[in-house]
Amino acid sequence: MLEGLLLGLSTAFTFTNILLVIGGCLIGTFIGMLPGLGPMSIIAIMIPIAITIGDAASALILLSGVYYGAVFGGSTSSILINAPGVASTVATSFDGYPLTRQGKAGKALTVAAISSFAGGTIGAILLLIFAPALASVALLFHSAEYFALMVVGLSAIAAFAGTGQVSKALLMTMLGLIMATVGEGVLFNSARFTMGITDLQSGFGFVTIAMAMFALPEAIYLILDPNRSKAADGGENSEIKELRITRAEAKSITPVIARQSLQGFFIGVLPGAGATIASFLGYAVERNIAPKDEQDQFGKGSIKGVAAPESANNAACTGSFVPLLTLGIPGSGTTAILLGALIALNVSPGPRLMVDEPQIFWAVIISMYLGNLVLLMLNLPLIPYIAKVLAAPRNFLIPFILFFTLMGAYIGQNNATELLLLVGFGVCATILRFADYPLAPLLIGFILGPLLENNFARAMQLYDGVSFVWERPMTLGLLVVAAILIILPSYRARRARIRAQGVADGD
């Protein structure tokens, strides 16, 4: 491990790479604050830029910097104007925004930055411990197990979608997989499902799909509802003054941060759970175990209420790198986009990554420490200036968000058809959002599609049919787990409903 760390240090600590982390964090924070552009969209926009760098380690360092910056930027806008850019920072606004209204915005931001730093750093240490162990187990996997493992990952994402949403999430996953089969496959050189359109020969661009699923619907929502990006009461108190926190405050949030970093990390490792669930759960747990007098403070401006979701969501972000780097399976929309970026850079994530290209793995881990440090040392003092972007008038902001979305799709492909596809899919995604269909499963399915099919096809070829399902116990076991994951939530919901009906009848 020490060897790997040194390798990572030597890769990450070059002048260019340090500059990339700093630049990435700044850009991420800056754009992450804007309503409508969450980490997923920002990373998608940055991918063509990262690819031009050429070196995979540097590109990934830049993208992870952007990721941390964007998460931090999202927290900033939830604290300052009660407009969380992403779902994972919604819990931060519960107490962060009340603090701002009491004139303590600086304090809230400092607590958020320290908690994020601690959460991210503790997460990175855990990643350091768990990833190599998991990867060595995963090295025993064959294509049949990989196929099964991906099925488990996709089922878990659907299972976490919530009651009454499982079939919708699964359908979206299927749709994503179906969209991935359009164009020439890696295994078969014939074009499929292109309907005779030559521009579809190489399939849909994943940046295009990512933009269409997230950036565009959010921008359309912003246009539809002018109040969406504004604070409830104008947010006049949002001036940032005192950034310092007292010793007593630091003491009171330390155990919160420690607990939530651990809990957040392990939730982040699970596919589908991710930073949003980690932050809400972290907030709920801390409120429940707080002493009575502090419990009443939650929701009215408790610093513990800022520290809990912030440390949890950053630790979860780091945790979500575990399945990505060791198994090549993304557990969230953001890591799915990172997986797409890795594939575009000719890196195949998975257990072999640590053996074949250890410098990439370790450089990413080192860049996580660096990124967290940059956020704490550089972004925090700069926040009062960066936050000026929040004052940008909506009339200018929205056309710019739309323009960046278009550019993100165009630069990668240099093809105007891609823009039409982006707008078409974006409108469809907005309608899907109206009807409560979750969109992350679609993107994850789309990105995992080719990998899933390749492993499926390889296993079929090796076993001359589907017999691998029952001939390999591990494959069978994993597929059973996948089935349980899908059936369990609907079974429990049904049982709860029957019980509720029974009570009603008995009355």
Add this chain to the structure above:
Amino acid sequence: MALDRWIAFIILLICLAYGYTAYFAMDDLLPPILKRSPVWPSSFPKVLSVGAIALALIIVLGLEKAPEKDKTGEITLSNLKQYNYGQALILIGLMIAYALLLRPLGFLASTFLFLVLGSFALGERRYVVMAVVSAIAAGGIWYLVDSVLGIFLRPLPLMMTGG
């Protein structure tokens, strides 16, 4: 029928067409040598289409009951009229126009027009500010993408550069 079930119905139709192609149209084009392989280009799509059709049917028939959600304050198709749907349609139209005009008009002109018309559609009337901001943005981003990143973007209209 609620919107989500209508959507599932449309997805069902798409999946039926997809499944039909996978089961009946694709395999005829396969060279005989590939037919000996246990896995065909259509194998995976066949599995997918069955799964997707089943799932779409579950939603269309309403087999999975969703708990009643409080939807106040959320945008749905039925309360869309309270929102600025006209502006949204105009901006979507502008994006389509941008996609179609990017090549013929060149990056600078089409971006400038998109930003100016976009902010105009949203109700901005400070014309000088609009023009200055859009011009700086179009020029600055072109410089960044073209010179710094080295990705070619045709700056000027097609007819001015001779194609």
